[in-house]
Amino acid sequence: MTLDELIHDWNDPLPGDARIPQLNDETLRDGLQSPSVRDPDIAAKRDLVHRLARLGVDALDLGMPGAGPKVLAAVRALMVEIRDHRLRLHPNVAVRTVEADLAQVAEIQQRAGLPVEAGVFLGSSPIRMDVEGWDLDFLVDAARQAVAFCRRHEVAVMMVTEDTTRARPDVLRAVYGAALDEGAQSLCLSDTCGHATPDGVRRLVRFVKEEVVKDRSVRLDWHGHNDRGLGVANAIAAFEAGADRLHGSILGIGERCGNVALDQLMINLHLMGHPKGDLSGLPALAARVAELCGVEIPANYPVLGRDAFRTGTGVHAAAIAKALHRGDVGLADAVYSGVPAALVGRRQEIEIGPMAGRSNAVYWLEMNGYDPSPDRVDRILRTAKNSPKILTEAEIRAVL
Structure with a gap:
């Protein structure tokens, strides 16, 4: 469809x-x-x-x-x-x-x-x-x-x-x-x-x-x-x-x-x-x-803000990841977004934080060339669930 x-x-x-x-x-x-x-x-x-x-x-x-x-x-x-x-x-x-x-x-x-x-x-x-x-x-x-x-x-x-x-x-x-x-x-x-x-x-x-x-x-x-x-x-x-x-x-x-x-x-x-x-x-x-x-663009500013196409929520990440695994970038761009990120040259981003699920960790590992083994996923999620914020790339790599 x-x-x-x-x-x-x-x-x-x-x-x-x-x-x-x-x-x-x-x-x-x-x-x-x-x-x-x-x-x-x-x-x-x-x-x-x-x-x-x-x-x-x-x-x-x-x-x-x-x-x-x-x-x-x-x-x-x-x-x-x-x-x-x-x-x-x-x-x-x-x-x-x-x-x-x-x-x-x-x-x-x-x-x-x-x-x-x-x-x-x-x-x-x-x-x-x-x-x-x-x-x-x-x-x-x-x-x-x-x-x-x-x-x-x-x-x-x-x-x-x-x-x-x-x-x-x-x-x-x-x-x-x-x-x-x-x-x-x-x-x-x-x-x-x-x-x-x-x-x-x-x-x-x-x-x-x-x-x-x-x-x-x-x-x-x-x-x-x-x-x-x-x-x-x-x-x-x-x-x-x-x-x-x-x-x-x-x-x-x-x-x-x-x-x-x-x-x-x-x-x-x-x-x-x-x-x-x-x-x-x-x-x-x-x-x-x-x-x-000399002005700042708020993180939640529509379309142009840093967070406009980022998600750290497990349910959202799972839906985006499923669409990407089907090879349907357009579907991934629309399933949890009212504006296509591609319209302004951006893409959907999945982060890992206290609200993340296994899909977030699996997606990050696959995108960065790691085997998404259960052990790696568990270790990342344990750190994320105890963090007050989204994990940085350096923090994730330190866990690995």
């Missing part, structure tokens, strides 16, 4: 949805706004840009040039890198509705000779408007002037409303409508504070598509945060409801609890029938981001 016949899948494969989701990486902008990360140098950022391009990411937020000379220099360098290496990436930058910042984006585009999209952002929720002392007329006027300026300088605009998931319908209708009237090419809905649930995301996306976009040819983006642990689920809900491009960062780094974890999103989209390309390079990319930004 095939794996499809052996697994009854209750998940919805989105039948009839032939759209291919676009992905916008935020690692080098929103990701670096995390208070706990280190800002890599330009050479390291160049390396990450190439890795993201190979992974199949469509677009890349290069930073917020208005934040200072260091960010501006990095944005300029990365624009040149994308241009000179003809990377299949569409660059964008975050920018306030301030003419000096917008002029900077126009200058970056002119200097590089490469189109860059301006992610023009503006707060939109009642709570933000109250704190800032803004009214609706101010927001609409700011949006109009910003988009009109960009249009005059031939800079494409993605109109971003901050805190969209807590904004009133009339405000969104007015601000987005004004931006579209002035020539904005795309709209971005933002869950800036990680407030939304999947149901809320679906309602919001459908509202904007039906009440704002209507029959216009406009790209719709989703930018989410993970404060309630719903970042990936919300991004998937946004795509299901009609969003075209989803934002995220590698390992989900970003402000507070982080952004949508782009790596997890790519895995889930792949398993839902929307592959973006070869994901075997994902572990190396994540490790590189962790190294450069």
